[in-house]
Structures are given as structure tokens and as C-alpha cells.
Amino acid sequence: MKKVLSLPLWTIVVPVLAWGLFAGTTLGLGGAYLFLVAAGLIGGVLAAVHHAEVVAHRVGEPFGTLLLAVAVTVIEVALIVSLMLAGGPNVSALARDTVFAAVMIILNGIVGLCLLAGGVRFREQSFGLHGVSASLATLAAIVVLTLILPNYTISDPSPVYVPSQLAFIAIVSLVIYGTFVFVQAIRHRDYFLPEDAPDNEEVHAPAPSLQTASLSAFLLMTCLGAVVLLAKALAPSIEAGVAAAGAPKALVGIIIAAVVLLPEGLAALRAARANRLQTSLNLALGSALASIGLTIPAVAIVSLSTGLTLTLGIDMKSSVLLLLSLFVTSQSLGTGRTTVLQGVVLLVIFAVYLFTTIVP
Numbered sequence: 285m286k287k288v289l290s291l292p293l294w295t296i297v298v299p300v301l302a303w304g305l306f307a308g309t310t311l312g313l314g315g316a317y318l319f320l321v322a323a324g325l326i327g328g329v330l331a332a333v334h335h336a337e338v339v340a341h342r343v344g345e346p347f348g349t350l351l352l353a354v355a356v357t358v359i360e361v362a363l364i365v366s367l368m369l370a371g372g373p374n375v376s377a378l379a380r381d382t383v384f385a386a387v388m389i390i391l392n393g394i395v396g397l398c399l400l401a402g403g404v405r406f407r408e409q410s411f412g413l414h415g416v417s418a419s420l421a422t423l424a425a426i427v428v429l430t431l432i433l434p435n436y437t438i439s440d441p442s443p444v445y446v447p448s449q450l451a452f453i454a455i456v457s458l459v460i461y462g463t464f465v466f467v468q469a470i471r472h473r474d475y476f477l478p479e480d481a482p483d484n485e486e487v488h489a490p491a492p493s494l495q496t497a498s499l500s501a502f503l504l505m506t507c508l509g510a511v512v513l514l515a516k517a518l519a520p521s522i523e524a525g526v527a528a529a530g531a532p533k534a535l536v537g538i539i540i541a542a543v544v545l546l547p548e549g550l551a552a553l554r555a556a557r558a559n560r561l562q563t564s565l566n567l568a569l570g571s572a573l574a575s576i577g578l579t580i581p582a583v584a585i586v587s588l589s590t591g592l593t594l595t596l597g598i599d600m601k602s603s604v605l606l607l608l609s610l611f612v613t614s615q616s617l618g619t620g621r622t623t624v625l626q627g628v629v630l631l632v633i634f635a636v637y638l639f640t641t642i643v644p
Contacts, residue, residue, distance in 0.1 A: 290492060290493070290496045291334075291335075291338070291496060291499065291500065291503075292334070294331070295331045295334045295335060295503065296503065298324075298327040298328060298330070298331040298507070299328060299331055299503055299506040299507045299510055301324060301327070302324040302325070302327060302328040302331075302507070302510035302511070302514060303506070303510050305320055305321050305324040305514065306321075306324075306510060306513045306514055306517065308320075308321075309321060309514075309517040318518065318521055321514050321517060321518060322514075322518065324510070324514055325510075325511055325514040325515060325518070325543065326546075328507045328508075328510045328511045328514065329507075329511055329543075329546045329547050329550070330550070331503070331507045332504055332507035332508055332511065332547040333547045333550045333551050333554075334500075335500040335501070335503045335504035335507065336348075336351070336352040336355075336500075336504055336547060336551055337551060337554075338492050338496065338497060338500035339351060339352075339497055339500050339501050339504060340352065341491055341492060341497075342491050342492050342494070342496075342497035342500075343497075347469060350465065350468060350469060350566075350570060352547070352548060352551065352567065352571075353548065353567065353570040353571040353573070353574040354574050354578070355504065355505065355508055356508065356544060356545070356547055356548055356571060356574075357571070357574040357575050357578050357579065358508075358578070359508045359509070359511065359512040359544060360382070360386070360512075360540075360541075360544040360575060360579060361578060361579050361582040361583075362512055363512045363515060363516060363540065363544065364378060364379050364382055364540075364579060364582075364583060365582060365583065365586050366516060367516070367519060367540075368583065368586060368592060369586070369590070376592065376593045376594060376595045377533070377534075377537075377595040378536070378537060379579065379580070379583040379594060379596075380431065380537075380594075380595055380596050380597075380598065381533070381534045381536070381537025381538070382537040382540050382541050382579075383430070383431070383541075383575060383576050383579050383580065384431055384537070384598055384602060384606070385534075385537045385538040385540075385541035385542070386541040386544070386545060386571075386572065386575040386576070387423075387427060387431075387572050387575070387576060387606070387609075388605070388606070388609060388634065388637050389538070389541055389542060389545055389549075389634070390545065390568050390569070390571060390572040390575075391572065391609045391610070391613050391630070392609050392613075392630045392631065392633045392634035392637065393549075393630075393631070393634045394545070394548070394549045394552055394553070394568045395565070395568050395569075395613060395616075395617075395630055396626075396627045396628070396629075396630030396631035396633075396634055397549075397553060397627065397631065398552050398553055398555075398556035398561070398564045398565075398568065398627070399556070399561075399616070399622045399623075399624070399626045399627030399630065400624055400627030400628060400631060401553060401556050401557050401627070402556040402557065402559065402561055402564070402622070402627075403622060403623045403624035403625075403626075403627055404624055405557060405559075406559055407623065408621055408622070408623050409556070409559065409561040409621070409622050410561070410620055410621050410622075411478075411561045411562040411565055411617075411620060411622075412475060412476070412477070412562055412620070413617075413618075413619075413620045414472070414475040415468070415472075415475035415476035415562070415565075415566070416565055416569065416617050417617075417618075418464070418467060418468075418472075418475060419464070419565075419566075419569035419570065419573060420569065420610070420613065420614050420617065422460055422461070422463075422464045422573055423569065423572055423573055423576070423610070424610050424614075425460060426457055426460055426461070426573070426576050426577055426580075427576060427606065427610065429453055429456060429457070430453060430457060430576060430580045430596055431576075431596060431597065431598050431602075431603075431606065432597070432598065432603055432606070432607075433453075433597075434596045434597035435597035435598075435603070437449060442595070442597075443595055443596065443597025443598075444593060444594060444595050444596060444597070445594075445596060447588055450584050450587065450588060450594065451584065451588060453580070453584070454580060454581040454584035454585070455581075457576070457577050457580050457581050458577070458578075458581050460577065461573060461574070461577030461578065464573060464577075468570075476562070476566055477562070478560050478561075478562035478563045478566075508547075511543070511544075511547075512544075515540065515543050515544070519536075519540070522536060522539055522540075523536055526539075531642055532641060532642070532644060534641055535641060535642065538638070538641060541575075545571065545575075548567050548568070548571045549568075551567055552564045552565075552567040552568045555567065561622070565617070580596075601640060601644065605633070605636070605637050605640070608633060609630075609633055609637075612629060612630060612633060613630065616629065616630065
């Protein structure tokens, strides 16, 4: 495959094709064209992963993983907000379902798959406890305050925050996430640095040039923009398919979260298979924090400015699964070493979450 500025040619062509496919959706084409749109979406995701890794290699850790987490979350926020404004009151729970799905996919699906893949290939992997512990503590606080506490406030009997509460929780979420980013990127950056694996060629490979990294950064945003627009174009078909199958509306949130998290999931899996578990966990847990720490304030602003009701509280079944996920993840990552056992346990919880969503 030919390369342009050290980049594979397909990673440059795919974003252009993805945007071309999106232009085709404005013509009202349907049927078989939707399969092309889905293929373009997947291609955009794969290209985004490649460009994210190029940029990450250039800027170093933990800035690379932080960049991808924030970039993908910005796209997630844009997608949720656009669907909220288009759907009105009928999608009051879309943000909750998507954020909850993102946290469950990351904690159980992505982390579980990374631990299993790394354990199968290397038997045992290690990582730094300080950074992972900080990530999990921050995530637990934001998750409980945004998704569980609304069920127990008495200002409104429904699982929603009244405007003053919603504004306060939005500020608190930003403060917590902003502090985490400060700790990760500046004050205690060493907590999140990966161990230098001697048998990992990627760690010792020369960093890409500034010109190549700049091109990859531009193409990364181009890919992510195409992904969210193509996902939005597919959303009506997804919703219709879920309704036709008789599945709960929460499944739409799972599908949206899965599409948005695919770039980070693939990047985290590749890092785990390359024996860079610290980078893998930085990607996974960092994306979970960005997803909830930035999405909730953004949708809160939309809700307060438009008067749309924002349902945040999850039901009892979901609360049990969420707390179980936080507990098991904390125990699994509490020793600094992981094997296939932790990966299998987390994946089983993820399977239970998916099954009980479809068959509540």
C-alpha cells in the first residue's frame, strides 16, 4: 500500500469517501445505500483509530490518550444534542441511556476484552496502580451523582433534577473532570505513563514528523466528523429496526454508544495486545470519564436553555449492574496485575447487561 507523508493511502482516501457517502444521504437514497453508509462509518472508525495512534505517538502519553478521549466525546455530545433537538420530548432519556451504555461498554466490554486478550497472549500483565485508582475513584463519583442520585432527590418525584439541581450537578461534573485532567496531564502525569515494555517495537519506533502528525490530527477530526454524521443518518433506520424487533428504546442508546466508542475500543485492544496495558486502561477509563464528565454538562445546558426535560436517573436493575461493574472493576484492577480471569468476569457482566436490556 502506498504511503503519503508516512501515512497509508487508505487512511487518507477513506475520510473523503465517508464524506461523499454522507452527501449522498441528503439526496434521500435508501435501501442498499444504507449498507454503503454503514460500511463508510466503519471505515471512518478504522481510519480514526490509525490517525489517533499517530498523533498519540507524536505527543506522547498521557496526552495522546486524552486527546482521543476528548475528541470522541465531543463527537458523542454533538450526536446526542442533535438527536435531542430533533426528537424533542420523545428523547428525554436518550442522553441517560447513551451515557449509561458508554460506561457499561467501557467498564465491562472494552476493559474486559483488553484484559482477556492481554492475558491470553502474555499470561499476566501489569500497570501502574496510582493512575487507575484515580480514574476509578473519579468515575465512581461522577456516575453516582449523575445517574443514581436523581432517583433519591425529593424536589421532583420523577428521576430528574430540578433546574437548580441540574445546573449544580453540571458544574460539579466539570469541576471533577477538570481536576482529573489537571492531575493526569500536569500535576501527576507520571501516574499515567506506561511501563516501557522492552519487547514492544512500537514503543521504541521513531516518532512521526510534525508534518505527518499534523496531517493525522486533521484527518482524525475529519474522520470523527464523518462518523457522527453517518451515524446520525443511520439513526432513524436503527430506531425503526429496534421498534420493529420489539426491543426497548434503551437499545438505541447502546448502539449509539457502541458506534461512538468503537475507535477508542479498537485502540485500547491494540494497546493491550501490544503489552501496553497502561495505555489501554488510560484509553478506556479516560473515555468513560470524558463521556460522562463532558456529556452531562453539555446536555444539561441544552435542557436548561430549551426547557426540554432531561431524565437522568436509571432504574433499580441498571443501578445494581452499574454498582456491580464499579466494584468488580475496582477489585480486578486493585493489584496492578491482571490475568484472563478478570477479563472473563467483566465480559460476563457485560453479557448480562446486554441480555437484561433486551429481555428486561
